[in-house]
Amino acid sequence: MDKENINLGTEKKGLIFDIQAYSVHDGPGCRTNVFFVGCPMTCKWCANPESWNKKKHIMFSDKMCKWDKGCAACRNACPHHNIKFDQSGKPSIDWGICMKCDTFDCVNICPNNAFKQVVKEYSVDELVALLRRDFNSWGPDGGVTFSGGDPLMHYEFLLEVLKKCHKLQIHTAIETEAYAKQEEFLEIMKYINFAFIDVKNMDREKHKEGTGVYNDLVLSNIRALVKAGWKGRLILRQPTIAGYNDSVENAHKLIEFMNENGLYEINLLKFHRLGLTKWEQLGKEYEYSNHGDMTEEEMELLQRLYLDNNIACYIGDDTPF
């Protein structure tokens, strides 16, 4: 079966929106971080909304566009005549049309990177070749981190890549929401050395409200992983958002859950608004443009709560790896 799968694997494609080298906060050592597109959740505060579309698409940056310096290079580029100019010469697009398009003529003519293609297709071999190249540069502790979106959305592709990493003895990490079929999730985790799993809210309804889905599958997957005797290092992660999941009550529930499952490391990520421009470049409204902020003091109070329960709690990139 293995052999058959590998043969198939070489034809499988993964959709990836970014590969970041020298990624230093996503697992031990220096890493290459592979960001997959596609996400089962639609978190309202998402910092990487370009990962939601599970196909190649464009982003358009107002700030990069040099219409004000007289550039109109894209005027005839769009096969759908979807780039419209106002009286001052400023271009605008109808996102409904752009999201269905796959020609990228606008990207090819724009010299300013205002139009850019954000998703690229990789075969298993292409991605593994790139990882083997970067293997030379990670140093003793580093490796690859699969992130997204959620890499589990590319189950078959990811599994093939992981098996090859395993053979090459490449250290593997994953950043996931663990929202996938249990057998698939466990199969993937067999080849993972280090995992961050997001637990966005312990409250079922609130989880659905913020992310679009219930948390049942997430929690049961974590339980199953522990039960299966997984040998890797597991760190829970929570993007901490004021008014959503920063309550003491939520923390207590999470602590209880961690204690039940013998987990003792959590990483709280202070809400940031760095993804705002990406929402704009995708023509989307950002609900969190003016709330959700946490202060340093509030973060430290939460951290204290975990520490008092003998759970190692790290804030942001202040981690011991």
Add this chain to the structure above:
Amino acid sequence: MSSNETKLQDVLKSRGIDIAQVDEQLEAEIPEAKESSKKLMETYYTLKVTADMEVPYWYNRSWWENDGELIEVRRARAMGAALAHMTPTIQPYEKIVMNKTKNVRGGFPFPWTTSSFFLAQADALMAEVDAPAENEADAVSIVGAGGGNVTKSYGNIISLAKKFGMRKEEIPVLVKTSEPWRGVSIEDLADKYSRTLPGYGQYRDLMDSVVCMFDSFAIAQGREVSNYYVPLEYGFDRIIEICEEKMAEVMGEAGDDGILGMSRGYYYAAMKEIVMGLSKWCENYSKQAAYLASIEQDAELKANYEKIKEVMHNIAHKKPANFWEAIQMTVCCHLGVTNEDAMSGLSIGRLGQVLQPYYEHDIREGIMTDEEVIEILELYRIKITCIECFASAGVSGGVLSGNTFNNLSMGGLNKEGLTAVVPLEYLIIEAGMRNRTPQPTLSVLYDEKTPEDFLMKAASCTKLGLGYPAWMNNQGGMNYMLDNYGPEGMNLEDARAWCLGGCLESSPGCFQPLHFDGKVTWVPGGASPTCGTGVHFLAMPKILELVLTNGIDKRTGKRVYPAHNKNLDSFEAVYEQWKQYMNDSILILNKVNNIQMDVWRKYLMPAVNSLLKPDCFKKGQHLGNMGARYNASINVESCGTITLINSLASIKKNVYDDKKFTIEEMTNAMINNFGFKTAYETGVFSPDFRESTENSTKYEEIFAACVNAPKYGNAIPYVDQLLKTYEYDMYKMVHSYNSYYGKPLYLCQISVSTHGPQGFITLGTADSRLAGTTYSDGSLSAAPGTDKNGLYALFESATVYDHGIHQNSQMNLKLHPSAVKGLNGTRKLLDVVRAYMRKGGFHVQFNIVDSKTLRSAQVTPDKYRDLMIRVAGFTQYWCEIGKPIQDEVIFRTQYDEA
């Protein structure tokens, strides 16, 4: 430590998580600079850069009084007279003393090297106006207007070379001192013979078009590594005795060398003269300190002057007996050499390894503590920072950016092939972290044998965002040494003694036995003359432009090369013609340089440096007579490597492979700046500032194709192979020319600051760079904004050839401080360095960008086009982020730094 941090450590320990690392998780606080450093730096910041006529006056007077004397003796006597008559200036709180001139930040003109400028401008100078630009290269060079630079005349101060302020009353002395050199300065004599060359017209065309940046004889010494061995081993009185013994032995004896054998006697006579000058110079400082002690009321300062008096008196005669005297002796010799010629890039070398025996002695004997040694090293930094180089605006601003590159190297291997790191080198880094001055810049010679804790210490210094230490590949450097100096007999042992001259000019060295403290220590030091003169700064992208325009500079309308009239019907035809023009350039530029440097060595043979450099003192020959152990030290310097490579890739891809447009259309688009306004029109020189004209539509498809052509730095074999071919071709090309020492040239790939002025004179290039904007910097940094596949892909591209074949390569990287925060961050920074070194990268240096930089990036975003912020799970270009978010990030960064 906050209570959460303590608690976290407890939790981690109880959970058994990586305790060893966690224990040292918090970085040690860096202590403040010492009081004395702070006081002297306060003064330094208020000082202007000066030029005065004391040294030129005494040099001139002695020189002409000794008309008819044997040339090497006459030169050394004049130099010695200049040193012996210089007014000693000592500031309160100084412990390490001596200055280049009577002023703290001082330089002086060298009319015996170039007088024409001063003579031609005599009337203007006398009329107290700004010194006008000297030549084309000066006219396009911009000297930073801030800090101590005197870019304009004011009050009683006249601006020279857009940098130095000279007092009005000294201007007549300058003019008068220059007068006797009319027609007989190095410049004039060299020009007289250069004019006899059949290719002289070609030479002028290259210089006037700034295709070649400057004549390197203007800074005839430097870009080399100092050697302090002889005075440390013997002391000045004993050196004088040895000179007398040697004169008795070899005067009148030619040995078996009918050409230079007789010179040995005169050499030792000359060395006696210069050492007497050096000794007198020290003694004058001792006397000045004695005087200051006599009038000082403050007990502490008085004691300090007494100490200086003692140190300066001792080193005026005896070999150093302790650390203080030894480091003071090195300062004396270093400044002595910098006063012989307009000097930039006289590197200090592996000072820690040289001074370790003295440090060890003093610590053991209780003479000094580590903290006292650190104070001396902090003050040493200020002393070196004050070294100025008086040269034209083109040299000091356009080439050097005002820096004199006194590089201090650490690490590497010792004579036995084991790590050379010594305890004193940890303190040198510590002093550099506490007293953050531009000089000496620090370099780590990275070797797999270098101790990890030393590398961590160095990385924790790099992290401060000071730009030092930079990291060099020790094995790569040794390979280069053996390849380049092997024909002169260099063995593995000497190869281990190499280090950086100037900013990045790998220079050969050797080990010598220092007898001190009852034992012998083999100390490394430089063993060659300058490793940084030759054919200097070829604007390679401009030469490619001239291939396309059949030899005519379309910016000025002047012809630079003879028309090649070739049908450029293939990529190979373009590349071959580019090599032809390169060859045409090097051929004539090398001949002119050889004449210039030969005239220089005949009249201005180094005196102090010919005492210091092995094996001059052993052989009895000065540096001009190849007294040094290694002499294949002359080079060709390139500028704009990556702009060239990306342009070639675009032409190959768009014109010849994909046939999107013709070479004529490409050329036409370049001449018309792709329809954009030129930087000359807009005044904005940033590569990504583009203002369209009514012509833009004509070129937008060509321009987009140029933008989208494969770019270096992304691990794309299509373009990286061009780089590889280029590097090996250049090796062959430059090695086919010989220097005035009769040795092959080699390639030096540092642009320093020349990618600014040479970019200025270059039209739009096929890689989509617009007219007048800078070339990509260094030799292996990606063009701004074009490395889209991250650091590791850049490393892959950069190491497609063996870096050991050339003198250097240069890689500048920017990192955000969040990537290197904490002890883990230091380790991860070291991981990056090690990754690049393991792949064979020769040099890497980092800009760790802090909130201050971010704030200025906000004001001038165009300058920071390639600045990315990296936060967990997120990456974005700084310039693409809105101001409110930028403010937030700045705030976060500030918070992190607090």
